[in-house]
Amino acid sequence: MSKFQITDIKGVIPATMAFFDEKENIDEACTRDMTEFMIGAGVNGFYLTGSTGECFTMTPEERNRVVDIVIDQVKGRVPVIVHVGDIGTRKSIGLAEHAEAAGADAISSVPPFYWKFSKEDIYHYYKDIAASTSLPMIVYNIQLAGIMDKDLILKIAEIDHVKGLKYTARSHDEMGSLKEILGKDFMIYSGCDEMAFSGLCFGADGLIGSFYNVIPEIYEKIYQCVQNSDIPGGIRLQRIADEFIFACLQYDFPSCVHNLMRWRGLEGGYSRRPFYNYKDEELAGLKINLRQIREKYQAEDLEIFHF
Template sequence: MNTSGAAPWRGYWPAAPTPFTAGGSLDEDAWRALLALYAEHGVHGVLVNGTTGEWFSQTPEERRRVAEIAVAELSGQIPVVIGCGAYTAAESARYGEHARAIGADGILTTPPPYVHPSQDEIHAFYATLAGAVDLPLMVYNWPRGTAVDITVDTLVRLAELDTVVAVKDSSGDELKVADTCAALAGKVQVFGRFIHRRGMAVMAEFGGAGNIDGGGLGAPFAVPFYEAYWAGDLDRAREWSARYERLVNLLVNDDYSSRFASPTSQLKAAMRLLGQPGGHVRPPLLPLEDPSALLGLSEALDEAGLHSCSTSTGKR
């Protein structure tokens, strides 16, 4: 039986982009500035080197450096969880052991991408990783990126592993997320799409820990949403959720694709429009440069009210 399910992971977390310079090198100054911005916004945790962090285009040395800076900048303030995505459990474990050595709060990974593992193979992958790294582990279900969907039954099995404390469900299937919350209640924390009225109902009935959101553009709305919800101020929470939903609907499609470019390219373009230190993408991604798309993105940010919030702490 999992004895680690009480990990205090909840609320609104950005899945942080990794800032690169226009020439493609890691921009450590921008990375520190972005982490400081997240702290200013009052986010409740940060995920590093996930999908939005472009782990796939970093060298192993860069991945470790990004993780080291994040832990050094935020340790003791909010949880820092390190993405350890890889094709084998052994490789994930090497990143996980580094995360443990530098003092990270936990690790996260999807099932191996490209591989299309079976449910038993998914369980074996996580069981191997859990046995190799003595850190809290978040299971990341990301069918759009891995082409496999972790079933609720498999998530229940994974929740029995000693170090598994959370699930990040990015399937986009709200009914399945509700089933997952019900099945894992009292065992592990579930992160999904909860910042809307249906999500509030799911959290009230079945539980649900929070959202992990690519880039954190929604922090000015999502941070106060969770704090109002936890305080029992449901009317205020509904107001903030409506503003967050508007932003999401303007930028993101139902399948988690983005409206103006690939997700991370759109995110970094939006951050530049807001004066935030997101940096540039790195190949194989391409920057969003089309003038009409950039205009549409700028108008969407304006319509969502983000230009007026870009320097806010999110707690107004």
């Protein structure tokens, strides 16, 4: 049974990575250790089995197992959102029902993708999944699955149990407008890691993103800067985060992030094919770039890495 209301789910929420072993099996010990690391770093929740979590490389049973492991490790300390998105509504409903039984606090989904689904198809996809559990649904708007327009989002927001939106786009003017229209109890989460500060300033209730797996402390400070109206401090931290992200994105993502975790002294795990797993020596250029960023900003937050 869920422990948190949707309005309790705010702050910095990692879109949690998948942690496989070298044979591409789910690494339970690593998953538990990384969950504990992020809680210790101060994150405010978890977003499981999304695209960063390599969900589309896993079977439904594997996705459910990850959910079970993390919820068992979290033990109600922070909220857990489970991404149940897939192309087939029936598959997503099965994942949603398992998430509720496992004790998740909310579910989320990208719109159905690959085929060119109509707006009516997308609307009914969300309506059917939302009706399958008592959990709040967080709609996920992202370019990878096809950006939904404002009118469709507002129509979907009228569905029972649809209580939030993960907005992964740079058009924060629209995101802010949606927050104004939908009100304080409809939660909106900014999904662009490189624009977290902007997202919060435009009214987002929280942040859901990939790099919060490896540098959660920086984003916790960004969140606090906005809460405290420290605009210069927030901008500086966002610039550090952005240069860090852009340096990493010269390499395959999420693969290189596993190496970054090991540079922090963490286990980190591996990605599953066709994602590539780097040997450390292949990332010598990234180490140089990250050292330069650390020196440029005298960034104490990057002293945790062994570049």
